[in-house]
Amino acid sequence: MKRFRIILSFILVGLLLVSCQNQKKAKEDTTDKVKVISSFSILTDILYQIGKDAIIVHNLAPVGTDPHEYQPVPEDMKFASNADLFVQNGLNLEGGKNGWFSKLVKSVNADENRVIEASKNIEPMYIIGDKNSSNSEVNPHSFINPVVGIEMAKTIGQALISVDEANAAYYQKNLDDYLAKLIAMEKKYRESFASIPEEDRYFMASERAFQYLAEEYGLTEGFIWKVDTEENGSPDQIKDAINFVKKYQPPVLFIESNVDSRPMQTVSKATGVPIYYPAIYSDELGKPGEEADTYLTYLEYNLKHIYNGLTRERE
Amino acid sequence: MGEALHTFINDLIEYPFLQQALSISLILGIACGMVGCFIVLRGLALMGDAISHAVLPGVALSYILNISYFFGAVVFGIMAALGISFVQHHSKIKVDSAIGIVFSAFLALGILMVTKIQSAINLNNILFGNVLTITPSDRILTIVVAIIVIAAIFLFFKELQLSTFDPVMAETSGLSVKLINYMLMLLLTLITVVSLQTVGVILVVSLLITPASTAFLLTKSLKSMLWVSALIGAASAAIGLFFSVTYNLPSGVVIVLTATIIFLTVFLLHPKTGLLWQFLTKSRSKIA
Numbered sequence: 001m002k003r004f005r006i007i008l009s010f011i012l013v014g015l016l017l018v019s020c021q022n023q024k025k026a027k028e029d030t031t032d033k034v035k036v037i038s039s040f041s042i043l044t045d046i047l048y049q050i051g052k053d054a055i056i057v058h059n060l061a062p063v064g065t066d067p068h069e070y071q072p073v074p075e076d077m078k079f080a081s082n083a084d085l086f087v088q089n090g091l092n093l094e095g096g097k098n099g100w101f102s103k104l105v106k107s108v109n110a111d112e113n114r115v116i117e118a119s120k121n122i123e124p125m126y127i128i129g130d131k132n133s134s135n136s137e138v139n140p141h142s143f144i145n146p147v148v149g150i151e152m153a154k155t156i157g158q159a160l161i162s163v164d165e166a167n168a169a170y171y172q173k174n175l176d177d178y179l180a181k182l183i184a185m186e187k188k189y190r191e192s193f194a195s196i197p198e199e200d201r202y203f204m205a206s207e208r209a210f211q212y213l214a215e216e217y218g219l220t221e222g223f224i225w226k227v228d229t230e231e232n233g234s235p236d237q238i239k240d241a242i243n244f245v246k247k248y249q250p251p252v253l254f255i256e257s258n259v260d261s262r263p264m265q266t267v268s269k270a271t272g273v274p275i276y277y278p279a280i281y282s283d284e285l286g287k288p289g290e291e292a293d294t295y296l297t298y299l300e301y302n303l304k305h306i307y308n309g310l311t312r313e314r315e
Numbered sequence: 316m317g318e319a320l321h322t323f324i325n326d327l328i329e330y331p332f333l334q335q336a337l338s339i340s341l342i343l344g345i346a347c348g349m350v351g352c353f354i355v356l357r358g359l360a361l362m363g364d365a366i367s368h369a370v371l372p373g374v375a376l377s378y379i380l381n382i383s384y385f386f387g388a389v390v391f392g393i394m395a396a397l398g399i400s401f402v403q404h405h406s407k408i409k410v411d412s413a414i415g416i417v418f419s420a421f422l423a424l425g426i427l428m429v430t431k432i433q434s435a436i437n438l439n440n441i442l443f444g445n446v447l448t449i450t451p452s453d454r455i456l457t458i459v460v461a462i463i464v465i466a467a468i469f470l471f472f473k474e475l476q477l478s479t480f481d482p483v484m485a486e487t488s489g490l491s492v493k494l495i496n497y498m499l500m501l502l503l504t505l506i507t508v509v510s511l512q513t514v515g516v517i518l519v520v521s522l523l524i525t526p527a528s529t530a531f532l533l534t535k536s537l538k539s540m541l542w543v544s545a546l547i548g549a550a551s552a553a554i555g556l557f558f559s560v561t562y563n564l565p566s567g568v569v570i571v572l573t574a575t576i577i578f579l580t581v582f583l584l585h586p587k588t589g590l591l592w593q594f595l596t597k598s599r600s601k602i603a
Binding site for chain 2: 006007010013071072073074075076077078080081100103104106107108109
């Protein structure tokens with residue numbers, strides 16, 4: 001029977017193909033530096049602040065692109081194949097367990113102990129629902145709050161120590177130095193926001209990325225859309241935003257470096273409240289050489305401009 | 316180029332992710348190339364595109380029911396395929412319009428569901444897979460489905476051939492043309508759905524249509540068309556991946572462009588029907 005032979009041969013080929021899919025890592029490291037994969041620019045900077053020249057970091061989502069959606073290219077995969085540590089933000093920034101970062105980790109068969117979420121110690125806040133509802137969605141943008149930044153630095157420092165114990169003292173010292181700077185920055189945030197009169201603490205931006213910051217320092221947060229991955233600037237969203245601005249009369253409207261500014265312009269035209277320039281940063285750093293090209297200068301930049309905007313005289 | 320090839324082969328030996336990407340894109344290139352022949356010959360070239368978008372309501376439903384995307388996607392893909400042939404056979408509407416009506420309706424329904432359930436489903440993650448980051452479970456699913464599809468084409472070659480070229484003859488010889496059509500739609504849906512998760516929508520459409528059309532220009536019998544199409548599909552995958560790795564470019568789109576370049580080469584340089592020769596003879600006759 002010819003058909004039977006065909007079926008049999010296909011089953012054999014199938015078994016062969018499936019069985020040869022599970023090889024282990026082919027080659028060991030060629031340099032003695034710790035190789036780290038980082039999902040986006042802020043984590044990359046924190047890693048370098050703590051690891052300095054003991055590590056090599058390969059940054060995935062480049063500055064100017066959205067870390068919610070990134071498609072790895074061959075060089076990323078080559079680096080990932082031999083990486084010692086995989087650092088992502090977590091809180092769904094990289095798309096969660098079906099997101100691109102998880103797929104990358106799974107496809108190179110990485111050891112789960114070497115994959116960390118920098119935000120693992122952060123109490124999540126929700127854009128939709130809460131932790132008890134079935135259809136909840138976590139807000140990933142925790143790092144905009146410097147209090148969270150301090151926790152993330154600690155988590156990243158611990159992770160580096162655990163994969164490279166020989167350099168533990170070095171990492172610990174760098175971490176302590178870095179934490180001192182972050183704590184000083186956090187103090188500046190607290191003092192600055194405390195000095196703003198309560199009736200001026202209305203903060204309006206395009207994406208609801210500033211929730212952690214707003215909660216921490218007692219700002220009331222307005223936004224047009226909840227998260228970049230959904231529809232940006234639908235009629236309903238614009239209407240709600242205009243109502244917020246009319247109700248609370250914030251002194252300025254903020255835009256972020258990597259979002260479309262047109263919806264906010266519509267809000268500005270409808271309400272007469274001006275847009276604040278320059279744009280502030282949400283989920284990326286500035287380009288290398290620009291003002292906010294490290295996490296610390298990013299925090300400083302955002303504080304300076306948010307403070308300037310909120311304390312500006314209303315027109 | 317020789318050096319680049321050497322590096323590529325070394326990379327291939329060193330990196331399991333690259334071996335997986337190559338094996339998956341090769342087998343999908345072959346399977347899509349073969350299914351594509353029947354799709355192209357029957358004038359259903361955009362069916363794959365339609366199905367790949369029409370699966371969205373199924374994906375949303377799978378999310379609500381908390382089951383694997385695959386099942387929901389296959390069910391809705393088949394519903395779309397059936398819907399298209401129903402509209403086509405029960406009215407004077409032609410198949411291209413039927414495809415347009417059904418697939419846009421399904422896509423709209425899917426977007427509505429995704430918006431309403433406000434889930435963390437990311438449309439891009441579903442519609443644009445990446446051949447470099449295929450999870451182990453997706454990999455096995457893809458291989459199994461591709462083998463089922465290729466095997467079905469071998470097993471039912473005669474039936475598929477007859478119903479494609481001469482449905483009346485097929486019907487009189489006791490064959491259920493309808494059943495064969497449904498089987499073809501099922502195969503197309505299966506291969507489209509697995510390819511979606513692994514390589515993304517653009518690559519599926521391209522692998523279904525471009526190699527088969529190239530083979531159509533080159534061959535005279537269905538059997539040789541199938542082989543040539545499978546070969547071109549596989550070659551596009553391998554060559555595309557080579558350029559993608561050498562120049563660090565996104566793999567899916569480079570594979571698509573490779574298939575397109577192979578098509579253009581044949582289109583222009585085919586010894587008998589090549590556009591270039593036609594052009595040259597025309598200008599020569601003008602001079603004379």
